[in-house]
Amino acid sequence: MDGLTALRASTVAAAGLLLAAGCRDHAKPTRHVFVGQVRVGVVRAVRPPPLQACLRRFPELHVTGRTRVVERVGLLGASLTISDPGSPWLYACDFTPRHRRLCGASVGVWRAGRLNDPRLDIACRDRTGHPLGAAWVVPLRRARSIAVRERRVTEIYPVAGRLPVRIWTRDGVRYERSSADFDVTQRGPGGTIAHERLHAMVAG
């Protein structure tokens, strides 16, 4: 992604060590742990197609030298979270993980470390046509990663860019009710900091 200055990246892995860590926190062991990729940067003149698509979706987004972008590529989906420190708006563009086709977008109010709403988006679907849910979770101060537990896999989202983390679920989507539940664990250097069931609704 040429337009982003990569400051941090993690590798995609199904690591036995992480699997063991995942098993310790829950009664039922999950089969796989997937660590998503994340990159943090500023919007530059050269913009890769996903970023261009996102900026087209939000024409009111005025890109400045301070506009920060967090790009995530995970198992269920990919996303861009865009923040301009001079504005309270936080933008998300959600993409299919393989072809990076823009399939959903959200806008939230991000002010003084608080987000008005998880800003759930249920417009994306996986290869089988099953709806996916994407939402933001605000990491706690000491959190280094967010783990989202699904039936067969736990996906790890590294915290990056001091911004809310865009997470995904497939199992938690309740499409008929325009809502989704995320099984979220915030992890710090010493292990689990907090565990919650995040209930998010399409709203606004």
Place this chain on the structure above:
Amino acid sequence: MSLLRPRVVFLVAFLVALSLAAAKAALATFVSANCNYNAPTWSPNMYRDGSVTVALVARYEGYHWGGGCWNDNNVDEGPNEPLQTSSTGGEGGDCSGLTFKVWRESLNTGDGGHYQWGRLRNVHGPYTAADFKAGAGVPNATYPKADAIVMDAFASSTHIGMVYQRSTSGADQIVEAKCEACGTNIFTRTYRSDSSYGGVRRMGWTG
């Protein structure tokens, strides 16, 4: 003494049951007490006048973040909810929930058909205001604001309202679920000339 004891036990049990029932009633929200998840009714036709009627039923019925359920008594039965909180289960739709229902859309974003949702059907739909603004979903399309007529909409990334009456003065009468304090009503708005708003049309009107 032995005759008195069962009576005391019964009285205590009765009082406990009564207090539990009262607590349950106190915890009930408008949504949990009144709303349903019934299937919508498909309709071959959809008229703008009919959708105006649907919108007017929601008028005065309040605003609820992420909501889509209301009755028709012109009273907001979930007033003064915390801002942008969906869990309180209050009455009314939010801006995009109201639009979804008034535009008789399908939960399936690939379905452009007309679906009549009961007013007490708790449904918000898959679209946010930002989705509507982008013309997301088969039934929706971006549209020139200058050509917007009754039941077309103006949407920004955070809000959407439908044209109730077009005005030549530059300010339209807009039916919208605006906010917790302002509820769902008809307001005079200048969205047509506001650059943060785009025009959106629900496609497939019969007339």
